[in-house]
Amino acid sequence: MIYETNALAVAVFSLFVAAVLGLSFWLGRKATSAGGYFAAHGQIGWFVNGVAFAGDYLSAASFLGICGMIAFYGYDGFLYSIGYLAGWIVALFVIAEPIRRLGRFTFADALDAKFQSKGVKTAAAISTLVVSLFYLIPQMVGAGALVKPLLGLPHWSGVLLVGVTVTLIVVTAGMVSTTWVQFIKGALLLIFCAVLVGLILDRGLAVPRAADGATISAKDSARWTQTLETARDGAKLVNGAPLGADNQLDSRLRADVGTGFGSISALPGGVERTGPLGPISYLATFSQSTIVTWQKSEKTDAATGTRTATFTPKESTGDDLLLPGANPTFKGIRSPELSKKLDFFSLMIALFLGTASLPHILIRYYTVKDAAAARKSTVVGIAAIGGFYVLTLYLGLGAMTSGHLDPTDSNMSAPLLARSFSDTLFAIISAIAFTTVLGTVSGLVMAGAGAVAHDLLANVFGVVREDKAKVRVAKIAAIALGVGAMALGILFERMNVTFLVGWAFNIAASANLPSLVMVLFWKRTTKQGVVAAVLVGIVSSLAWVLTSADTIEKVYGYSAADAANLAFVPFSQPGLVTIPLGFVTLVAVSLMTRRNPATA
Amino acid sequence: MRHRRLDLVLFFLYCGLYAGFMGIAAFRQDWMAWPVLGGVNLAIAYGMGLILGAIALALVATLVRRGEGEGR
Numbered sequence: 299m300i301y302e303t304n305a306l307a308v309a310v311f312s313l314f315v316a317a318v319l320g321l322s323f324w325l326g327r328k329a330t331s332a333g334g335y336f337a338a339h340g341q342i343g344w345f346v347n348g349v350a351f352a353g354d355y356l357s358a359a360s361f362l363g364i365c366g367m368i369a370f371y372g373y374d375g376f377l378y379s380i381g382y383l384a385g386w387i388v389a390l391f392v393i394a395e396p397i398r399r400l401g402r403f404t405f406a407d408a409l410d411a412k413f414q415s416k417g418v419k420t421a422a423a424i425s426t427l428v429v430s431l432f433y434l435i436p437q438m439v440g441a442g443a444l445v446k447p448l449l450g451l452p453h454w455s456g457v458l459l460v461g462v463t464v465t466l467i468v469v470t471a472g473m474v475s476t477t478w479v480q481f482i483k484g485a486l487l488l489i490f491c492a493v494l495v496g497l498i499l500d501r502g503l504a505v506p507r508a509a510d511g512a513t514i515s516a517k518d519s520a521r522w523t524q525t526l527e528t529a530r531d532g533a534k535l536v537n538g539a540p541l542g543a544d545n546q547l548d549s550r551l552r553a554d555v556g557t558g559f560g561s562i563s564a565l566p567g568g569v570e571r572t573g574p575l576g577p578i579s580y581l582a583t584f585s586q587s588t589i590v591t592w593q594k595s596e597k598t599d600a601a602t603g604t605r606t607a608t609f610t611p612k613e614s615t616g617d618d619l620l621l622p623g624a625n626p627t628f629k630g631i632r633s634p635e636l637s638k639k640l641d642f643f644s645l646m647i648a649l650f651l652g653t654a655s656l657p658h659i660l661i662r663y664y665t666v667k668d669a670a671a672a673r674k675s676t677v678v679g680i681a682a683i684g685g686f687y688v689l690t691l692y693l694g695l696g697a698m699t700s701g702h703l704d705p706t707d708s709n710m711s712a713p714l715l716a717r718s719f720s721d722t723l724f725a726i727i728s729a730i731a732f733t734t735v736l737g738t739v740s741g742l743v744m745a746g747a748g749a750v751a752h753d754l755l756a757n758v759f760g761v762v763r764e765d766k767a768k769v770r771v772a773k774i775a776a777i778a779l780g781v782g783a784m785a786l787g788i789l790f791e792r793m794n795v796t797f798l799v800g801w802a803f804n805i806a807a808s809a810n811l812p813s814l815v816m817v818l819f820w821k822r823t824t825k826q827g828v829v830a831a832v833l834v835g836i837v838s839s840l841a842w843v844l845t846s847a848d849t850i851e852k853v854y855g856y857s858a859a860d861a862a863n864l865a866f867v868p869f870s871q872p873g874l875v876t877i878p879l880g881f882v883t884l885v886a887v888s889l890m891t892r893r894n895p896a897t898a
Numbered sequence: 899m900r901h902r903r904l905d906l907v908l909f910f911l912y913c914g915l916y917a918g919f920m921g922i923a924a925f926r927q928d929w930m931a932w933p934v935l936g937g938v939n940l941a942i943a944y945g946m947g948l949i950l951g952a953i954a955l956a957l958v959a960t961l962v963r964r965g966e967g968e969g970r
Contacts, residue, residue, distance in 0.1 A: 373941055377923075380945045384916050387952050391909035527949060582937030590962050621930050621941055622923050631924055639924045673963070677956040684953045723951070 350680020353480030358440025367693020372619030385653025438787020555702030
């Protein structure tokens with residue numbers, strides 16, 4: 299697809315970035331001490347902190363990734379919405395209050411509160427850095443995906459734009475500016491997604507037809523199939539002619555039926571258009587409709603190196619698309635073999651347990667004044683985040699039937715859905731989507747900078763002693779993390795952002811949750827047990843992810859069949875094994891060391 | 899302490915609902931297809947229920963513990 303620069307989008311985006319940076323520089327005066335820089339002096343109100351939780355948590359994966367997955371495969375993307383929100387129950391009922399009471403600036407503070415051990419601080423800081431880096435990748439990929447339609451610039455420039463803006467936000471005022479950026483972003487995202495869903499319901503569902511009455515269907519597949527050839531030098535041909543403004547991947551479809559990818563071929567009762575629908579009747583009508591999705595097959599000519607992608611229409615019933623198991627990640631659910639369902643169980647457990655283990659979420663508990671405020675802000679966060687995840691189902695299904703999908707890039711589904719209504723809405727939604735990346739990346743960089751400056755350099759190595767020096771070092775660490783995030787965002791361009799976030803949740807849940815829970819609830823926990831559990835959790839989950847079939851196929855570029863043969867582990871999501879492994883490690887090591895706790 | 903126990907009861911209640919969802923999705927796909935709410939299938943209704951249920955439990959727990967934990 300070719301995306302043209304949209305002047306309004308540029309204006310909205312520039313306005314937002316200017317406002318955010320202006321706010322950051324203004325707030326910078328209030329964040330000169332470590333307490334101000336790392337925790338906003340604990341003076342953020344619980345409501346603002348709750349909405350900022352939403353701004354922190356509703357990342358590119360939630361907005362771009364989930365909507366894209368639902369738009370391409372149906373219900374499976376909604377599984378992420380359910381898992382992401384359910385994880386907040388762990389945060390509310392198990393983690394929120396104790397974390398606020400035990401900690402000061404970072405996750406390591408809380409974990410180490412009763413031990414005062416350099417080993418625990420080091421392990422927690424390493425874990426924070428690893429999880430933050432893995433979470434940063436999908437955010438930066440999302441930034442690159444957004445900048446294409448927003449500014450008409452290539453992927454790498456979007457990554458750089460976000461990287462530089464976020465680094466400035468974090469360097470100027472730390473947690474103070476990060477909180478307000480996340481508050482504004484969380485509020486804007488919720489409001490405009492609600493508007494978009496209102497428009498989806500008002501538009502209802504319709505069947506696009508060609509002049510001869512035909513609909514896009516699998517029966518006459520030759521008529522509708524589209525091809526995209528990419529030569530070794532990057533030149534592209536669409537259906538045999540050079541790619542250009544007048545010959546895009548969906549141009550032939552638009553000329554024929556007036557719509558692009560993503561449509562309906564039959565509505566219940568044979569009607570052509572439903573008119574406005576309610577939230578329940580929209581889902582009921584969708585389930586009785588026949589939906590056209592697109593299958594992509596690729597082959598490479600060995601002699602010329604030209605890659606040819608062929609897009610063929612496939613008709614599915616709405617009923618089938620509203621059941622789990624259509625996406626390759628979850629297809630094992632529909633298998634009769636238990637072993638093939640393990641990926642699903644593993645991911646759902648990681649999502650449930652991962653939220654309360656994410657370092658950038660945990661540090662937000664230190665920005666409020668007491669345990670009651672921590673709890674209340676979690677409730678506001680759950681309400682805001684839950685409301686958003688309900689909307690994702692409508693956004694995804696709306697995109698699936700909008701006639702505006704880009705079949706080469708699932709991450710673009712939500713912004714392109716907005717374009718199906720108007721260019722103005724597209725500009726606003728794209729700019730807001732961009733802010734989702736800014737908010738989350740700010741939180742991640744902040745968590746990483748705290749781990750380096752406060753945990754490692756100040757508390758473990760003792761090389762930073764003064765308050766102001768700690769803030770200065772944190773700012774330098776933020777710049778380094780920003781640069782690292784930019785490099786990773788460019789490297790992982792083609793990955794679906796939701797898939798990547800699944801990694802981060804697995805690693806966070808495996809490395810952090812066993813220690814967090816046991817420190818709070820098991821008195822025999824020793825510092826050696828905590829260190830061992832964190833390190834075993836990181837290494838085992840990371841090793842599992844990097845040697846799994848999914849990674850071998852999607853990151854290392856092998857075919858699905860080769861990846862299945864080369865994989866070292868039986869399923870791709872590690873949480874089912876590595877989270878219990880963390881608990882077992884902690885209990886075993888604690889029992890072995892409890893009589894001699896001073897030897898760590 | 900009493901309220902801490904309430905927290906854990908609500909937490910395990912939600913865990914049970916979440917486990918039930920995973921179990922049905924994995925072992926009883928045909929149940930997920932049942933239309934249960936104005937033509938909306940169980941998969942959607944249960945999923946929405948888990949999201950809205952989390953919000954409801956959070957509100958209940960907060961109302962019960964109003965004022966507790968201030969200044970800590």
